[in-house]
Amino acid sequence: MSDEEKVKGPVKYGELIVLGCNGSLPGGDMARRKSRVCLCRRTKANGVKAGTVHATYTDQAAMAVSSKEQHSISYATSRAHTVVVEYTCDSSADMFQIGRSTENTIDFVVTDTVPPEGEAGQSTISRFACRITCQRSPPHTTHVYAAAFDSSRNIFLGEKAAKWWTQDGQMDGLTTNGVLVMHPGQDFGQGCRPGTWREVSVCGNMFTLRQTRSAQQRGNAVKEESNVLVDGSLIDLCGATLLWRTADGLSHTPTVKHLEALRQELNAGRPQCPVGFNTLAFPSLRRKDILDDKQPWVYLRCGHVHGYHAWGGRQNPQAVAQGQERECPMCRTRGSYVPLWLGCEAAFYVDAGTPSHAFVPCGHVCSEKTASYWRRVLLPHGTYPFQAACPFCFQPLGGDSGIVRLIFQSPLD
Known part of the structure; x- marks a missing residue:
């Protein structure tokens, strides 16, 4: 040796x-x-x-x-x-x-x-x-x-x-x-x-x-x-x-430590729910599948980010997370309303950019360039036809482009 x-x-x-x-x-x-x-x-x-x-x-x-x-x-x-x-x-x-x-x-x-x-x-x-x-x-x-x-x-x-x-x-x-x-x-x-x-x-x-x-x-x-x-x-x-x-x-790929730093940076910006005015926060990477009280949610048609609220829909967040259509209070666009989850597998990222886009309809969040790349990759699904999918959960992409740009509300103070 x-x-x-x-x-x-x-x-x-x-x-x-x-x-x-x-x-x-x-x-x-x-x-x-x-x-x-x-x-x-x-x-x-x-x-x-x-x-x-x-x-x-x-x-x-x-x-x-x-x-x-x-x-x-x-x-x-x-x-x-x-x-x-x-x-x-x-x-x-x-x-x-x-x-x-x-x-x-x-x-x-x-x-x-x-x-x-x-x-x-x-x-x-x-x-x-x-x-x-x-x-x-x-x-x-x-x-x-x-x-x-x-x-x-x-x-x-x-x-x-x-x-x-x-x-x-x-x-x-x-x-x-x-x-x-x-x-x-x-x-x-x-x-x-x-x-x-x-x-x-x-x-x-x-x-x-x-x-x-x-x-x-x-x-x-x-x-x-x-x-x-x-x-x-x-x-x-x-x-x-x-x-x-x-x-x-x-x-040359972001590490899990880097993704954690990006998560903390997002949370340090104190994004706010425009309805409840409560501060939102992405949960830690270790709690990547557990709904949190401060969990950011998004209307997938328009990209407006909120906290969970019962505006125009069911009271149960677990039921809403299944993709029931809701009306966005900000722009009145109707679409699925789902929780946002950070993409935790660093190897899927093509750059170290700020998490700014989510896959539709699963709500996994990553950088714009990473989202843009994977939405163009048509993946085999067993013996079924090829289809673009979220790399983090393998759910087939939907909507007009398969991804949505997130629009966060900054604190009023």
């Missing part, structure tokens, strides 16, 4: 953050199941790379599949024929695996993201969804591949899975519901824009999307794009979407 590593600790490649988790999972983070995971250089490399291809199922191929010390990928082309690709050790890379399975081979256990008021159905996330490799040497290039190895170190693509021979004599394929990737149009920051969704194969090749999520016919090859993850890349597992942030990107 170098002197630099002894001082700075483990080499950090980056972090994966689950969209729809505002700082932690609804039931709390635990072990390998959490809202975000940090990928660091392993003590010993565990990367693998493609080796011998067995076009017929020979005794050697059978040994590779049955061996718990050997990684392999099996492609069933028919009931009677399977192509086996042996994988050998790659000491230059670290491999991290993601999926719904709780087997020890999975480093990051991911379950389906259910938006507010949504119902959890049968999971569409693969038990062994994808794998990520990070080069151990700078610049620590990171790749994503569809499918992960199981506890027997095997990946098996069934007869109905899309598969094909490549020009260089390798076998490649797609998983049932696929792994989609979107790289931002430029660096993830104030001027970033959404890219185009692609599907990544088991071997890391990029394709246009299939006609349907599980269609057997693959899309067209996209030669000019790669499976190299960049700061702000999105990985969709058909039920959960992950944001990749590089270590360098995170160093």
Whole structure:
């Protein structure tokens, strides 16, 4: 270990953050199941790379599949024929695996993201969804591949899975519901824009999307794009979407401490309810889901911020929070009236600007540039059509633009 590593600790490649988790999972983070995971250089490399291809199922191929010390990928082309690709050790890379399975081979256990008021159905996330490799040497290039190895170190693509021979004599394929990737149009920051969704194969090749999520016919090859993850890349597992942030990107992103400072700065301005004239205050980040007496509320059509009041609606704030339409006392515009919540997951921010905009209809608050970016990102929702959503709760956006500028009332004194 170098002197630099002894001082700075483990080499950090980056972090994966689950969209729809505002700082932690609804039931709390635990072990390998959490809202975000940090990928660091392993003590010993565990990367693998493609080796011998067995076009017929020979005794050697059978040994590779049955061996718990050997990684392999099996492609069933028919009931009677399977192509086996042996994988050998790659000491230059670290491999991290993601999926719904709780087997020890999975480093990051991911379950389906259910938006507010949504119902959890049968999971569409693969038990062994994808794998990520990070080069151990700078610049620590990171790749994503569809499918992960199981506890027997095997990946098996069934007869109905899309598969094909490549020009260089390798076998490649797609998983049932696929792994989609979107790289931002430029660096993830104030001027970033959404890219185009692609599907990544088991071997890391990029394709246009299939006609349907599980269609057997693959899309067209996209030669000019790669499976190299960049700061702000999105990985969709058909039920959960992950944001990749590089270590360098995170160093330029506001921290939770910075968000807390912005919250205190907002509260120090003593915003006032124009009806009750009481001072409003955003609750602490630790109480991000608990309605407070001083909680700011907003009329989503016009953006006027109030304290909770019973003007033109029900007395019960919990009932009103469900989105019942109300008339704004300031401008008479009718629309949903909801509490405001600060977006607490710092990795979703593209800048360190003042929280000034809220997503519609959930009421999560962040900077203008962050809100503007995410409202333009069309996200997969399982097997359903793509739709923009709040990154903090994954609720689909509504209204005219999906966001609203907040109008605070300053104290009269």
